[in-house]
Amino acid sequence: xxxxxxxxxxxxxxxxxxxxxxxxxxxxxxxxxxxxxxxxxxxxxxxxxxxxxxxxxxxxxxxxxxxxxxxxxxxxxxxxxxxxxxxxxxxxxxxxxxxxxxxxxxxxxxxxxxxxxxxxxxxxxxxxxxxxxxxxxxxxxxxxxxxxxxxxxxxxxxxxxxxxxxxxxxxxxxxxxxxxxxxxxxxxxxxxxxxxxxxxxxxxxxxxxxxxxxxxxxxxxxxxxxxxxxxxxxxxxxxxxxxxxxxxxxxxxxxxxxxxxxxxxxxxxxxxxxxxxxxxxxxxxxxxxxxxxxxxxxxxxxxxxxxxxxxxxxxxxxxxxxxxxxxxxxxxxxx
Amino acid sequence: xxxxxxxxxxxxxxxxxxxxxxxxxxxxxxxxxxxxxxxxxxxxxxxxxxxxxxxxxxxxxxxxxxxxxxxxxxxxxxxxxxxxxxxxxxxxxxxxxxxxxxxxxxxxxxxxxxxxxxxxxxxxxxxxxxxxxxxxxxxxxxxxxxxxxxxxxxxxxxxxxxxxxxxxxxxxxxxxxxxxxxxxxxxxxxxxxxxxxxxxxxxxxxxxxxxxxxxxxxxxxxxxxxxxxxxxxxxxxxxxxxxxxxxxxxxxxxxxxxxxxxxxxxxxxxxxxxxxxxxxxxxxxxxxxxxxxxxxxxxxxxxxxxxxxxxxxxxxxxxxxxxxxxxxxxxxxxx
Numbered sequence: 001x002x003x004x005x006x007x008x009x010x011x012x013x014x015x016x017x018x019x020x021x022x023x024x025x026x027x028x029x030x031x032x033x034x035x036x037x038x039x040x041x042x043x044x045x046x047x048x049x050x051x052x053x054x055x056x057x058x059x060x061x062x063x064x065x066x067x068x069x070x071x072x073x074x075x076x077x078x079x080x081x082x083x084x085x086x087x088x089x090x091x092x093x094x095x096x097x098x099x100x101x102x103x104x105x106x107x108x109x110x111x112x113x114x115x116x117x118x119x120x121x122x123x124x125x126x127x128x129x130x131x132x133x134x135x136x137x138x139x140x141x142x143x144x145x146x147x148x149x150x151x152x153x154x155x156x157x158x159x160x161x162x163x164x165x166x167x168x169x170x171x172x173x174x175x176x177x178x179x180x181x182x183x184x185x186x187x188x189x190x191x192x193x194x195x196x197x198x199x200x201x202x203x204x205x206x207x208x209x210x211x212x213x214x215x216x217x218x219x220x221x222x223x224x225x226x227x228x229x230x231x232x233x234x235x236x237x238x239x240x241x242x243x244x245x246x247x248x249x250x251x252x253x254x255x256x257x258x259x260x261x262x263x264x265x266x267x268x269x270x271x272x273x274x275x276x277x278x279x280x281x282x283x284x285x286x287x288x289x290x291x292x293x294x295x296x297x298x299x300x301x302x303x304x305x306x307x308x309x310x311x312x313x314x315x316x317x318x319x320x321x322x323x324x325x326x327x328x329x330x331x332x333x334x335x
Numbered sequence: 336x337x338x339x340x341x342x343x344x345x346x347x348x349x350x351x352x353x354x355x356x357x358x359x360x361x362x363x364x365x366x367x368x369x370x371x372x373x374x375x376x377x378x379x380x381x382x383x384x385x386x387x388x389x390x391x392x393x394x395x396x397x398x399x400x401x402x403x404x405x406x407x408x409x410x411x412x413x414x415x416x417x418x419x420x421x422x423x424x425x426x427x428x429x430x431x432x433x434x435x436x437x438x439x440x441x442x443x444x445x446x447x448x449x450x451x452x453x454x455x456x457x458x459x460x461x462x463x464x465x466x467x468x469x470x471x472x473x474x475x476x477x478x479x480x481x482x483x484x485x486x487x488x489x490x491x492x493x494x495x496x497x498x499x500x501x502x503x504x505x506x507x508x509x510x511x512x513x514x515x516x517x518x519x520x521x522x523x524x525x526x527x528x529x530x531x532x533x534x535x536x537x538x539x540x541x542x543x544x545x546x547x548x549x550x551x552x553x554x555x556x557x558x559x560x561x562x563x564x565x566x567x568x569x570x571x572x573x574x575x576x577x578x579x580x581x582x583x584x585x586x587x588x589x590x591x592x593x594x595x596x597x598x599x600x601x602x603x604x605x606x607x608x609x610x611x612x613x614x615x616x617x618x619x620x621x622x623x624x625x626x627x628x629x630x631x632x633x634x635x636x637x638x639x640x641x642x643x644x645x646x647x648x649x650x651x652x653x654x655x656x657x658x659x660x661x662x663x664x665x666x667x668x669x670x
Binding site: 008009027028031032033034035036037038039044045046047048049050051052053054055056057079080082083085089091092093094095124125126127128129130131132133134136138140142143145148150151152220221224228232236 | 343344362363366367368369370371372373374379380381382383384385386387388389390391392414415417418420424426427428429430459460461462463464465466467468469471473475477478480483485486487555556559563567571
């Protein structure tokens with residue numbers, strides 16, 4: 001493709017060629033007024049949408065179009081994962097600045113399709129627009145779930161657990177936002193944390209496995225940090241929680257970056273956001289079985305960090321049960 | 336509400352209170368990772384998304400937040416109407432500049448809900464973001480249709496028709512973009528055309544009636560002007576068309592504004608865009624029945640303007656069958 005700015009019909013032709021796939025349940029895709037889809041009728045339909053806006057959610061200095069496309073798809077897959085669902089169909093709204101060439105748009109779709117393909121998602125529609133400032137992306141993802149797991153169903157006595165590790169994405173963002181690489185850290189370690197930020201891997205298989213295993217009472221994905229997101233889950237469930245900050249799973253790479261940058265890795269774990277791990281609440285008697293089963297099925301660790309209690313809000317405790325203050329979550333809207 | 340800029344959770348609470356409705360098939364709405372919906376299983380699911388971006392699709396100088404919300408919803412309802420479907424559930428992605436207060440966001444939702452309520456649509460989810468420049472809106476609408484009417488199924492010999500009148504929205508935009516009102520036109524007439532641009536009324540009842548009446552072979556909505564949109568329908572159907580420009584239905588108000596501004600109302604009808612009328616292609620023997628039936632059922636006129644022919648592209652003819660040039664459609668993406 002040339003680098004000329006494509007017109008709307010050229011763009012639809014380009015996108016249509018890029019996203020054309022045979023997909024189960026897709027009757028009519030890009031090119032008509034609407035996508036026409038055939039649901040299975042039995043399971044519930046899930047629908048979620050996420051906006052990604054340049055200089056709010058990413059900077060072009062460190063995010064390539066392929067990264068933007070991949071992340072826009074991944075964060076929506078994460079929302080479907082958090083309900084224990086199967087993602088199926090995506091609609092992609094894309095606004096680009098004047099002068100954006102076809103290559104950049106192709107790269108964006110290549111990134112989005114890489115994640116979509118990995119999760120069995122078909123891109124079935126969308127819209128394009130000019131943008132007076134930067135890139136803006138709005139992906140809507142539809143999925144299905146036999147029995148969706150909600151945020152509102154946690155009960156006092158349940159275990160609070162998380163998949164994977166926390167704070168790695170925040171460590172990556174801290175590295176990306178610097179002008180120079182932090183001294184004394186090797187490239188593989190830096191790639192690990194920046195990759196976690198640029199290309200989050202949504203826990204789709206994990207969410208489905210957990211929802212089907214029995215004993216999970218509530219679930220959500222960690223997009224704005226444990227402090228903010230657990231607060232939301234508790235508010236929906238009208239309950240409180242105690243969390244032991246010393247049990248928060250923090251990767252060695254995250255700790256190494258924190259040390260190099262004189263930052264607190266626990267702040268990144270509670271307040272950093274964008275880990276796209278799952279916050280899993282389960283019956284206390286189910287935890288050991290879920291941890292072992294999830295590791296067997298997916299290789300992903302599940303770590304208990306606290307418990308649901310009567311009341312409201314989260315009490316953060318150190319290993320000796322003393323209250324500690326933690327970094328509040330990440331709020332894009334406040335800039 | 337105060338004029339302070341709300342945080343993300345405040346905003347979710349506000350939006351949730353605004354959009355809370357009992358809606359058929361809505362199992363879980365705003366406040367979880369995804370909306371959970373129950374489809375009927377039988378009919379096809381329709382999905383469409385549209386971006387509206389400040390200074391590309393509207394200007395804040397003449398579009399209030401309520402207008403933006405209403406139009407963002409209406410243009411999506413129009414896409415569902417164009418398939419002959421019933422709109423059901425919307426997800427609203429909203430980016431606002433720093434300093435946008437709760438009142439403006441409430442007004443935006445009031446506008447969106449006015450249109451949603453009129454069409455039986457529930458707002459079931461969405462996302463919010465800061466925006467470094469202006470307002471940006473991405474509404475995704477889901478609907479259902481027993482037998483969706485596509486763009487790709489027009490056949491040579493079919494009649495090409497349109498609902499309502501063409502060019503009124505372009506007349507309204509021409510008035511809105513001026514610093515002063517055009518001289519010699521009364522306020523009611525100006526309100527008529529500016530209202531057509533700011534608050535388009537999607538042809539939902541008309542689309543459903545036409546899809547169910549039998550004899551309609553293809554349909555789409557007119558968002559970018561007849562020249563562009565008919566070209567798209569013909570390309571999908573691998574056919575051409577002849578259109579008699581003297582048969583294009585143009586309202587008296589549109590003609591009066593064109594005269595006052597020394598503009599060509601036919602250019603507005605073919606190239607102006609944003610009329611959100613339906614482009615209806617039907618069997619020739621069905622046209623008279625469809626016109627009479629649609630007028631009875633909805634009060635909306637259906638006007639034959641040409642016919643589908645073998646070949647490709649559109650030949651525009653005057654009343655004596657001579658070829659004429661018309662204004663090409665409206666392309667937002669080229670700015």
